Amino acid sequence: MTDTLQASTGESTESPPPTPRQRSAARMADAAAGPLRWLVLKIALLAIVDAVAVYAVFVLFLHSEWLVLAGVVAVTILVNWIYFSRRHIPAKYLTPGIILLVVFQIFTLVYTGYIGFTNYGTGHNGSKDQAIASLMRSSLVRVEDSPTYDVAVVERFGELGLLVTDPTDGEASLGTNTQPLQPIDATMEDGKAVAVDDWTTLAFSDVLARSSDVEQLAVPASDDPNDGAIRTQDGQKGYLYTSTLVYDEAAGTMTDTATGVVYTDDGEGAFTSPEGEQLLPGWQVFVGFDNFVRAVTDASIRGPLLAVTAWTFVFAAISVASTFFLGLLLALVFQHKRMRFKNGYRILLILPYAFPAFLSALIWAGMMNESFGFINQVLLGGASVPWLTDPWLAKASVLIVNLWLGFPYMFLVCMGALQGIPEEVNEAAVVDGANPWQIFRRIKLPLLLVTVTPLLIASFAFNFNNFNLIYMLTGGGPRFTDVSLPVGHTDILISMVYKVAFTGQNRDYGLASAFTILIFIVVAAISIISFRKTKALEELN
Amino acid sequence: MTEMTSAPARRRGFGGWFSDTGWRHAVAIAVSAFAVFPLLYVFSASLNPAGTLTGSNQLFSSIGIDSYVRMLTDPQVPYPMWFLNTLIVATVTGFTMVFIGALAAYTFSRMRFTGRRVGLVTIVVVQMFPQLLAVVAIFLMMSAIGDWFPAIGLNTLSGLILIYLGGALGVNTYLMYGFFNTIPKELDEAAKIDGAGHARIFFTIILRLVAPILAVVGLLSFIGIVNEYVIASVMLIDPEKQTLVVGLTKLVSNPRYADWSAFSAGAVMAAIPVVVVFLLLQKYVVGGLTAGATKG
Numbered sequence: 001m002t003d004t005l006q007a008s009t010g011e012s013t014e015s016p017p018p019t020p021r022q023r024s025a026a027r028m029a030d031a032a033a034g035p036l037r038w039l040v041l042k043i044a045l046l047a048i049v050d051a052v053a054v055y056a057v058f059v060l061f062l063h064s065e066w067l068v069l070a071g072v073v074a075v076t077i078l079v080n081w082i083y084f085s086r087r088h089i090p091a092k093y094l095t096p097g098i099i100l101l102v103v104f105q106i107f108t109l110v111y112t113g114y115i116g117f118t119n120y121g122t123g124h125n126g127s128k129d130q131a132i133a134s135l136m137r138s139s140l141v142r143v144e145d146s147p148t149y150d151v152a153v154v155e156r157f158g159e160l161g162l163l164v165t166d167p168t169d170g171e172a173s174l175g176t177n178t179q180p181l182q183p184i185d186a187t188m189e190d191g192k193a194v195a196v197d198d199w200t201t202l203a204f205s206d207v208l209a210r211s212s213d214v215e216q217l218a219v220p221a222s223d224d225p226n227d228g229a230i231r232t233q234d235g236q237k238g239y240l241y242t243s244t245l246v247y248d249e250a251a252g253t254m255t256d257t258a259t260g261v262v263y264t265d266d267g268e269g270a271f272t273s274p275e276g277e278q279l280l281p282g283w284q285v286f287v288g289f290d291n292f293v294r295a296v297t298d299a300s301i302r303g304p305l306l307a308v309t310a311w312t313f314v315f316a317a318i319s320v321a322s323t324f325f326l327g328l329l330l331a332l333v334f335q336h337k338r339m340r341f342k343n344g345y346r347i348l349l350i351l352p353y354a355f356p357a358f359l360s361a362l363i364w365a366g367m368m369n370e371s372f373g374f375i376n377q378v379l380l381g382g383a384s385v386p387w388l389t390d391p392w393l394a395k396a397s398v399l400i401v402n403l404w405l406g407f408p409y410m411f412l413v414c415m416g417a418l419q420g421i422p423e424e425v426n427e428a429a430v431v432d433g434a435n436p437w438q439i440f441r442r443i444k445l446p447l448l449l450v451t452v453t454p455l456l457i458a459s460f461a462f463n464f465n466n467f468n469l470i471y472m473l474t475g476g477g478p479r480f481t482d483v484s485l486p487v488g489h490t491d492i493l494i495s496m497v498y499k500v501a502f503t504g505q506n507r508d509y510g511l512a513s514a515f516t517i518l519i520f521i522v523v524a525a526i527s528i529i530s531f532r533k534t535k536a537l538e539e540l541n
Numbered sequence: 542m543t544e545m546t547s548a549p550a551r552r553r554g555f556g557g558w559f560s561d562t563g564w565r566h567a568v569a570i571a572v573s574a575f576a577v578f579p580l581l582y583v584f585s586a587s588l589n590p591a592g593t594l595t596g597s598n599q600l601f602s603s604i605g606i607d608s609y610v611r612m613l614t615d616p617q618v619p620y621p622m623w624f625l626n627t628l629i630v631a632t633v634t635g636f637t638m639v640f641i642g643a644l645a646a647y648t649f650s651r652m653r654f655t656g657r658r659v660g661l662v663t664i665v666v667v668q669m670f671p672q673l674l675a676v677v678a679i680f681l682m683m684s685a686i687g688d689w690f691p692a693i694g695l696n697t698l699s700g701l702i703l704i705y706l707g708g709a710l711g712v713n714t715y716l717m718y719g720f721f722n723t724i725p726k727e728l729d730e731a732a733k734i735d736g737a738g739h740a741r742i743f744f745t746i747i748l749r750l751v752a753p754i755l756a757v758v759g760l761l762s763f764i765g766i767v768n769e770y771v772i773a774s775v776m777l778i779d780p781e782k783q784t785l786v787v788g789l790t791k792l793v794s795n796p797r798y799a800d801w802s803a804f805s806a807g808a809v810m811a812a813i814p815v816v817v818v819f820l821l822l823q824k825y826v827v828g829g830l831t832a833g834a835t836k837g
Contacts (some may be wrong), residue, residue: 032703033686035760036793037738044593056689056690059689059690060689063688063689065689068689088653089652089739090648090652090657093644093645093647093648093743094644094645094648094660094710096641096644097641097642097644097645097709097714098710100641100703100706100707100709100710101664101667101698101709102709103707104672104679104703104704104706105667105670105672105675105707105708106667107678107682108672108675108678108679108682108707109667109675111675111678111682112674112675112677112678115677115678115681120681123765167739178750242796245693254833278558278669306688324793326572329568330568330569330572333565333568333569334565334569335567336562338561339562339565339566340562341566345569345573347820349569349572349573349575349576350820350823351577351580351816352576352578352580353578353819354815354816354819354820354823355580355815355816356764356767356768356811356812356815357768358770358786358789358790359583359789359811359812360579362789362790362793362804362808363579363582363805364579365582365793366594366597366793367579367582367821369594370745372593372594372595373594374582374597374598377595378598378599378600381797392813394774402577404575404576407572408576412826412827416827416828461669465671465673465674467673467770467771468768468786469585471770471790472770472790494673494674497676497677498675498676498771501676501677501680502676502680502775505815509677509681512677513677513678516674516675516677520669520670520674523669523725524666524669524670527669
């Protein structure tokens with residue numbers, strides 16, 4: 001731009017007043033400077049995105065994750081295309097949110113659906129090959145009078161490997177926990193392989209420092225797991241270990257050579273003996289509707305599931321009703337022109353809403369403690385009311401605490417909604433001779449409900465999944481007796497899912513995901529119905 | 542109702558006063574006591590040097606800051622780290638969530654494109670499925686991602702933030718969308734005639750005008766994240782990586798043996814900033830809630 005300016009003024013030594021052409025050129029230069037800054041910023045941001053993508057592709061290539069790699073490449077190309085093109089303006093604004101939404105919401109939703117149809121969980125974590133390898137590793141015993149191998153412990157990228165010299169032919173080979181021994185060219189010293197390219201040989205002190213990792217090292221002698229594995233205690237001498245289990249790939253059976261029991265693949269992701277005893281770990285398989293069938297037929301699951309579902313509805317409904325009525329009552333009480341100290345009360349009343357809810361629940365749990373809590377010790381003069389340990393009282397406690405947590409919100413909402421009702425409505429009713437109750441019941445409440453109903457539905461949905469309150473106040477307890485799931489009388493569906501998946505000895509991801517799908521169906525049904533109802537209510541207005 | 546109970550301006554007896562406004566004060570005082578009492582209790586417990594639950598029962602019997610010191614310096618309890626982690630996660634998530642949501646709300650409010658209606662409906666429908674329900678899938682996915690990219694896998698704050706941002710296009714966007722629609726379109730058009738592009742209109746005009754709803758959504762997201770337990774507890778394994786909600790919950794998982802006054806001190810320190818900000822912004826929050834109600 002400056003070049004053009006100079007060119008047009010080149011002949012004169014003094015600077016004359018700018019011509020119209022010069023002025024328009026200067027304007028264009030100014031206008032261009034803005035977009036140029038944006039362009040530089042845009043290119044810089046895209047360069048960062050692309051650099052991260054290249055790194056991700058490199059890492060995924062090393063891990064042979066082709067599907068994920070393809071996804072990353074596709075998304076990166078799409079992003080570049082969207083932001084370099086002059087069109088697709090809405091896409092420029094929506095892309096970041098959509099990518100996050102797709103990966104962390106939609107994908108996890110679909111994945112949850114998939115897990116619900118598998119036996120994924122404790123004892124069924126990986127593939128069949130992994131399970132076989134793991135079973136055989138767990139039953140390794142040293143072979144009597146087997147040869148002694150010279151070994152060296154080597155390391156690459158934090159992974160340990162074993163460099164093994166064969167005592168019969170002196171050949172060197174290298175393997176890791178997952179990679180069976182492969183012949184390799186190694187640096188030899190006194191007939192013993194000591195180092196190999198790309199790998200770092202661990203000194204004796206390093207071996208000592210990582211002795212537990214070294215002891216875990218069991219390098220398969222070949223691709224056939226029945227050939228056994230080389231293990232070492234001291235990082236110097238290795239011995240051949242074979243498993244007491246023998247895997248027959250053709251028949252798909254596992255035989256315990258010590259007891260002679262033959263375990264067969266039962267199609268449910270584990271080797272099972274004729275007596276029905278399963279060898280664990282098993283592997284992950286698709287089990288169809290098994291988890292759902294189990295949820296509705298197995299008495300020790302169906303019982304708690306039904307009780308928990310019923311309580312979830314009762315809890316959510318009573319919570320919404322109680323908080324709404326207390327909030328509404330207070331809003332009506334405060335709707336008085338001459339009442340003093342209104343703002344002071346208001347701030348006191350909304351404190352529970354401002355206080356972080358998880359802390360409130362933990363504090364109430366302390367106050368309601370049966371033997372040491374403030375309520376029993378001080379308010380009730382040393383009584384021992386089992387607030388959180390009796391099934392019925394625990395339910396009542398949950399509702400009381402949730403009333404405490406929830407009424408300020410309803411109070412605020414009702415105050416706002418009542419102020420939105422025009423004064424003329426009231427005056428007209430008074431002229432017609434209606435009494436206060438009639439005015440409230442017939443006029444104000446219906447008008448209020450139009451505004452508030454969507455919030456009541458939202459509140460129901462919130463309480464339906466009010467995990468924190470339940471988990472931090474009662475922990476779902478008191479526990480049901482004689483059921484197989486770790487759930488209790490005050491558990492709601494969401495806390496049950498959490499417990500089935502993440503607490504206790506057996507983590508059953510499959511069953512937890514099946515419950516999730518059931519909850520989703522219920523929530524979706526309620527939402528659809530309530531959306532329709534809300535529309536109908538809005539038309540009243 | 543107000544009209545019916547308004548009394549003549551003459552002097553009244555106690556009965557008259559009570560039936561007019563007195564009973565209102567009685568109700569207000571009773572409910573205020575219910576509302577404030579647990580907070581007074583925890584404040585008193587935090588000032589009580591005795592560690593146990595029983596020791597905390599005599600309100601304000603002894604006053605000292607020992608438990609605050611204990612909470613901040615106990616090597617077993619990395620409370621300052623929890624506080625910092627919570628602050629980082631909630632602030633970064635809150636800001637980014639508001640920004641991404643505002644971008645989307647601007648598009649849906651101002652631009653007309655194919656898939657607009659479907660997009661709006663999808664956002665609402667997907668949000669019906671709360672993220673914490675998918676916690677199993679999230680856990681498994683993040684442990685796989687952690688094998689490839691340890692920086693955003695399990696046990697990282699960045700991974701946790703990313704998960705939360707999955708919900709950036711959601712109910713908040715819908716709330717903001719309603720507010721964006723109330724900003725007159727003539728402003729955009731005037732700016733367009735002056736030669737401003739869509740980005741300049743968004744950053745220099747719209748974002749300033751919608752600041753109140755951004756503050757509300759930001760505050761509500763911030764509080765929501767501070768309270769989020771399920772995903773944080775599954776994602777964050779090391780004690781010094783955890784957030785307040787995970788750490789403090791573990792700390793009093795057995796209230797009988799817990800250091801109750803130290804916990805109370807931690808609770809007071811964690812809550813006071815949130816409560817103060819909330820009370821300062823409460824007018825806008827109330828406005829935002831009711832606006833969302835009538836427009837959503």
